[in-house]
Amino acid sequence: xxxxxxxxxxxxxxxxxxxxxxxxxxxxxxxxxxxxxxxxxxxxxxxxxxxxxxxxxxxxxxxxxxxxxxxxxxxxxxxxxxxxxxxxxxxxxxxxxxxxxxxxxxxxxxxxxxxxxxxxxxxxxxxxxxxxxxxxxxxxxxxxxxxxxxxxxxxxxxxxxxxxxxxxx
Amino acid sequence: xxxxxxxxxxxxxxxxxxxxxxxxxxxxxxxxxxxxxxxxxxxxxxxxxxxxxxxxxxxxxxxxxxxxxxxxxxxxxxxxxxxxxxxxxxxxxxxxxxxxxxxxxxxxxxxxxxxxxxxxxxxxxxxxxxxxxxxxxxxxxxxxxxxxxxxxxxxxxxxxxxxxxxxxxxxxxxxxxxxxxxxxxxxxxxxxxxxxxxxxxxxxxxxxxxxxxxxxxxxxxxxxxxxxxxxxxxxxxxxxxxxxxxxxxxxxxxxxxxxxxxxxxxxxxxxxxxxxxxxxxxxxxxxxxxxxxxxxxxxxxxxxxxxxxxxxxxxxxxxxxxxxxxxxxxxxxxxxxxxxxxxxxxxxxxxxxxxxxxxxxxxxxxxxxxxxxxxxxxxxxxxxxxxxxxxxxxxxxxxxxxxxxxxxxxxxxxxxxxxxxxxxxxxxxxxxxxxxxxxxxxxxxxxxxxxxxxxxxxxxxxxxxxxxxxxxxxxxxxxxxxxxxxxxxxxxxxxxxxxxxxxxxxxxxxxxxxxxxxxxxxxxxxxxxxxxxxxxxxxxxxxxxxxxxxxxxxxxxxxxxxxxxxxxxxxxxxxxxxxxxxxxxxxxxxxxx
Numbered sequence: 165x166x167x168x169x170x171x172x173x174x175x176x177x178x179x180x181x182x183x184x185x186x187x188x189x190x191x192x193x194x195x196x197x198x199x200x201x202x203x204x205x206x207x208x209x210x211x212x213x214x215x216x217x218x219x220x221x222x223x224x225x226x227x228x229x230x231x232x233x234x235x236x237x238x239x240x241x242x243x244x245x246x247x248x249x250x251x252x253x254x255x256x257x258x259x260x261x262x263x264x265x266x267x268x269x270x271x272x273x274x275x276x277x278x279x280x281x282x283x284x285x286x287x288x289x290x291x292x293x294x295x296x297x298x299x300x301x302x303x304x305x306x307x308x309x310x311x312x313x314x315x316x317x318x319x320x321x322x323x324x325x326x327x328x329x330x331x332x333x
Numbered sequence: 334x335x336x337x338x339x340x341x342x343x344x345x346x347x348x349x350x351x352x353x354x355x356x357x358x359x360x361x362x363x364x365x366x367x368x369x370x371x372x373x374x375x376x377x378x379x380x381x382x383x384x385x386x387x388x389x390x391x392x393x394x395x396x397x398x399x400x401x402x403x404x405x406x407x408x409x410x411x412x413x414x415x416x417x418x419x420x421x422x423x424x425x426x427x428x429x430x431x432x433x434x435x436x437x438x439x440x441x442x443x444x445x446x447x448x449x450x451x452x453x454x455x456x457x458x459x460x461x462x463x464x465x466x467x468x469x470x471x472x473x474x475x476x477x478x479x480x481x482x483x484x485x486x487x488x489x490x491x492x493x494x495x496x497x498x499x500x501x502x503x504x505x506x507x508x509x510x511x512x513x514x515x516x517x518x519x520x521x522x523x524x525x526x527x528x529x530x531x532x533x534x535x536x537x538x539x540x541x542x543x544x545x546x547x548x549x550x551x552x553x554x555x556x557x558x559x560x561x562x563x564x565x566x567x568x569x570x571x572x573x574x575x576x577x578x579x580x581x582x583x584x585x586x587x588x589x590x591x592x593x594x595x596x597x598x599x600x601x602x603x604x605x606x607x608x609x610x611x612x613x614x615x616x617x618x619x620x621x622x623x624x625x626x627x628x629x630x631x632x633x634x635x636x637x638x639x640x641x642x643x644x645x646x647x648x649x650x651x652x653x654x655x656x657x658x659x660x661x662x663x664x665x666x667x668x669x670x671x672x673x674x675x676x677x678x679x680x681x682x683x684x685x686x687x688x689x690x691x692x693x694x695x696x697x698x699x700x701x702x703x704x705x706x707x708x709x710x711x712x713x714x715x716x717x718x719x720x721x722x723x724x725x726x727x728x729x730x731x732x733x734x735x736x737x738x739x740x741x742x743x744x745x746x747x748x749x750x751x752x753x754x755x756x757x758x759x760x761x762x763x764x765x766x767x768x769x770x771x772x773x774x775x776x777x778x779x780x781x782x783x784x785x786x787x788x789x790x791x792x793x794x795x796x797x798x799x800x801x802x803x804x805x806x807x808x809x810x811x812x813x814x815x816x817x818x819x820x821x822x823x824x825x826x827x828x829x830x831x832x833x834x835x836x837x838x839x840x841x842x843x844x845x846x847x848x849x850x851x852x853x854x855x856x857x858x859x860x861x862x863x864x865x866x867x868x869x870x871x872x873x874x875x876x877x878x879x880x881x882x883x884x885x886x887x888x889x890x891x892x893x894x895x896x897x898x899x900x901x902x903x904x905x906x907x908x909x910x911x912x913x914x915x916x917x918x919x920x921x922x923x924x925x926x
Contacts, residue, residue, distance in 0.1 A: 212342075
């Protein structure tokens with residue numbers, strides 16, 4: 165756990181662009197919020213590995229959003245149920261239901277559909293918010309924290325030695 | 334492009350996928366075992382144990398070994414258990430959200446089996462609730478429940494003493510009324526006076542018309558008085574008739590009272606409510622209800638599965654935490670879950686049964702095929718069983734089902750619990766045939782069923798030492814064969830039971846002789862006491878009755894005397910005097926001319 169958090173910390177302080185980290189957070193949010201064994205998560209996983217996003221951040225984001233997903237399952241399910249049972253959308257769903265891929269992706273499952281819609285809607289806001297927060301962190305918080313004596317003393321701790329070994333400095 | 338993509342990431346992706354696949358391959362059995370044990374315990378509220386679960390991947394077959402489901406009401410017993418289940422799953426359909434089992438083989442399925450150790454129960458048990466058995470027994474011992482005649486006479490609000498009192502009061506009231514009228518009636522002296530007065534008037538000489546007028550006036554005065562007295566006599570006669578009617582009504586009510594009192598006592602102490610059918614119900618109805626109750630319990634456990642998806646497209650998910658699949662119209666629709674074919678070996682105390690099941694699901698309208706079950710016994714030396722049934726659930730959640738069966742050589746013996754009952758079948762050789770039909774009627778599922786039973790080599794027992802109950806048992810045990818017909822009709826959840834058995838006549842004959850004799854003696858004793866009261870009351874009023882008779886005679890005499898006076902004297906006397914005066918006048922006129 166320490167290693168994972170350290171990786172995130174390294175990423176925040178590294179030369180990696182803020183966007184790489186932000187997209188990793190957003191992709192992690194999809195796989196974390198939606199049911200794990202879903203077809204779309206396979207796509208998310210491929211993207212996370214192939215696109216140059218920060219993998220450490222992706223896994224941390226996945227873990228954190230999974231916790232949030234558990235808490236919001238009922239809401240996702242209710243949203244999915246209301247959409248799937250909406251009379252005006254019945255023809256739309258029925259036509260999609262004839263496509264095997266639709267059924268294989270479990271888009272006719274209340275929780276899957278509800279959580280995927282929410283995670284897709286929040287994808288870009290999470291990305292932009294992450295970019296903004298990372299930039300702010302780098303500009304103000306990191307420099308400010310470095311001035312503290314406690315940080316100076318941390319440099320002498322095990323945490324710092326792990327940080328150094330992982331960052332290659 | 335290279336700026337955005339890292340091709341070596343594909344290796345990482347494949348590594349992750351391989352890791353997942355390996356995890357599932359290695360731990361699928363353990364994960365399924367855990368899911369069944371935890372999910373089953375959560376759903377049923379009692380411990381579920383599965384010895385082993387394994388998966389063969391080509392074709393995908395799930396094998397479950399030794400599943401035990403604890404009965405939440407009796408944790409030392411299993412609700413159900415089986416030795417082995419081999420489930421051939423359609424994986425493609427499973428991936429798109431449907432559980433389609435192409436074939437299921439279940440061996441060693443048994444119900445209500447003893448567990449090696451009591452299972453854990455997570456729901457409140459129903460065993461603490463008082464059973465119907467403890468609350469009421471229609472065969473409560475009549476001999477003990479009969480109260481003493483003296484107690485009845487002293488404590489019960491009986492009609493006979495009340496009516497005896499009413500008769501006495503009626504006599505007194507009517508006597509008072511008659512006495513008042515009697516005082517106003519003309520006595521013998523008054524009648525003699527009338528007679529003397531009339532004689533005096535009629536003996537007077539009429540010389541002039543003025544004498545005639547005077548005579549007439551005197552006679553009219555007497556006549557009016559006599560008429561007034563006649564009206565009084567008439568009124569007295571009417572009162573007498575009314576009094577007699579009142580008294581006769583009171584006497585009749587008093588005479589009927591002992592009969593009414595007997596009915597009242599009989600109803601209160603339920604001396605005639607004991608029907609022979611009660612015993613047939615105890616012997617067959619209770620046992621039948623027990624089996625029916627067990628089936629009902631299994632049905633209640635399965636009901637959520639049966640109800641599920643019947644209207645899924647219109648309703649919110651039943652469990653929002655888990656979510657659910659919502660299915661839409663498709664060209665070749667399949668139910669949410671379906672067992673296309675199943676062979677189930679059932680272990681019973683009567684031997685092994687093999688159930689051949691087809692199209693087991695709860696959305697029959699989608700494939701328009703009913704569930705079919707064929708049940709047959711497999712051991713020749715055991716009971717012979719054959720049953721066929723079909724089950725079809727319509728889209729609007731109505732149930733259509735029908736079936737028939739033949740059973741022979743079914744040996745039934747009672748357990749310890751049954752032997753504690755007032756009446757029980759210790760052992761019998763049972764043959765049965767019957768049929769049933771379930772169809773929608775108004776807003777509920779309606780059941781009609783005819784069941785024929787034939788009991789041979791039966792041995793009945795009773796836990797009581799009561800004389801007539803032992804006699805019934807002796808008579809029943811002497812019978813070589815006892816036929817029973819049971820008819821069920823009404824709501825599926827709570828049908829009406831009609832039991833017609835040869836047992837009824839045996840019990841009636843034995844019990845009627847015994848119980849009726851006892852009741853007759855009791856009735857005679859009570860009636861004697863009540864009739865004594867009636868007789869005493871009637872005797873006491875005999876003097877009053879004599880007085881009434883004398884009043885009646887007096888009235889008749891007086892009325893006759895008045896009538897005689899009116900008819901004999903008053904009617905003719907003025908005419909005679911008129912004629913006499915006319916004659917005198919004629920004679921005088923003759924002298925003038």
